[in-house]
Amino acid sequence: MDSADLAAIWLTLKLASVVTVLLLIAGAPIAWWLARTRSRLKRVIAAAVALPLVLPPTVLGFYLLLVMGPHGPVGKLTASLGLGLLPFTFPGLVIASVFYSFQLSPPPIARMDSVSCCNLWIGEITSVHRVLGKTDAIFRTKSIFGARFQP
Amino acid sequence: MPRLTLLAALLLTVAGAVADEVQVAVAANLMTPMQQIAALFERETGHKALLSFGATGKFYAQIANGAPFEVLLAADGETPLRLEKEGLGVAGSRFTYAIGKLVLWSADPDRVDAGGAVLRIGNFRHLALANPKTAPYGAAAMEAMNKLGLLAELQPRFVQGENITQAQQFVVTGNAELGFIALSQVYKDGKLTAGSMWMVPDNLYPPIVQDAVLLAKGRDKPAPAALMAYLRGERAKAVIRSYGYELR
Numbered sequence: 001m002d003s004a005d006l007a008a009i010w011l012t013l014k015l016a017s018v019v020t021v022l023l024l025i026a027g028a029p030i031a032w033w034l035a036r037t038r039s040r041l042k043r044v045i046a047a048a049v050a051l052p053l054v055l056p057p058t059v060l061g062f063y064l065l066l067v068m069g070p071h072g073p074v075g076k077l078t079a080s081l082g083l084g085l086l087p088f089t090f091p092g093l094v095i096a097s098v099f100y101s102f103q104l105s106p107p108p109i110a111r112m113d114s115v116s117c118c119n120l121w122i123g124e125i126t127s128v129h130r131v132l133g134k135t136d137a138i139f140r141t142k143s144i145f146g147a148r149f150q151p
Numbered sequence: 152m153p154r155l156t157l158l159a160a161l162l163l164t165v166a167g168a169v170a171d172e173v174q175v176a177v178a179a180n181l182m183t184p185m186q187q188i189a190a191l192f193e194r195e196t197g198h199k200a201l202l203s204f205g206a207t208g209k210f211y212a213q214i215a216n217g218a219p220f221e222v223l224l225a226a227d228g229e230t231p232l233r234l235e236k237e238g239l240g241v242a243g244s245r246f247t248y249a250i251g252k253l254v255l256w257s258a259d260p261d262r263v264d265a266g267g268a269v270l271r272i273g274n275f276r277h278l279a280l281a282n283p284k285t286a287p288y289g290a291a292a293m294e295a296m297n298k299l300g301l302l303a304e305l306q307p308r309f310v311q312g313e314n315i316t317q318a319q320q321f322v323v324t325g326n327a328e329l330g331f332i333a334l335s336q337v338y339k340d341g342k343l344t345a346g347s348m349w350m351v352p353d354n355l356y357p358p359i360v361q362d363a364v365l366l367a368k369g370r371d372k373p374a375p376a377a378l379m380a381y382l383r384g385e386r387a388k389a390v391i392r393s394y395g396y397e398l399r
Contacts, residue, residue, distance in 0.1 A: 071324075
């Protein structure tokens, strides 16, 4: 194992920690809203959250590169703010990872339509799988918590 | 009863379809030509080629760990040879289907000069290449920069793609001003399709001899054998040539 390997492991750990914390902070309110709301927007938001699930990672990555690149809206914004461009930087990695992993954070929480707080992490991903029409089995493997806490 | 008949019919259809499919691992540089070849192959033989694209080294690891590929179209000669020696490739099935060309490319039509001087002038922030550990085109790019005596100077500006397609994406989106990619990604019928490029001279890197190999999982099956034969035929060769590859 050379220094490049160690650097890769270190970067992975750092990225995973930062993204996990951000997802807990960002995921909970959206999940809470998704669980309670009767808004018509519910399905739209739930679908938007689940969207990265149906896009292959390389496709999602390509569009993130486009949006954050020098010709993309986010890229133009960060450049005009004097922040430079996000791709190939640590903040860029964090943003892309949050985007990609976001699907995994609210859905397990969103089940708690009427139930107790413990169900929060146990739940299956009913709201999302209704939107996509997929089976439970697929979602159980996709949910971080589902496998361990099958009801 | 009609239900059972229907079920039987379905099962038969599925079984028939499986028998006529071939799972192909394709080096990323061959993406566009191979999609075209697979379409011709299906039309002419009725067999369907299911293509997966990626870095040759990654495919090696997947095949060694039991991935169900039946044919590998590698971006080098070493990987097919190694697979054959390890009993994962069918002995005697290897052949060279193309010789790849390395180019320095930019999406900006004015950035890369025909002599590649831009590398020395250095007015760019990022230089994209494919991971040299897994992608033969990445290794060739390292070798070319080494021969030019620019490797140490350029290394801090590297951005590495997992495979050559990702390296190209870095450049297409403008996030890297330049990148070492495969000619086949930006060339069709004698013309550059976009941007500007420098054809890296042959003496700067060892020839990228791209070999195909029939894998153990494809042994004695009709569709993989048909694909191997098809790749040697004139129709496939014409497609490969049209993307700037050399042929033996």
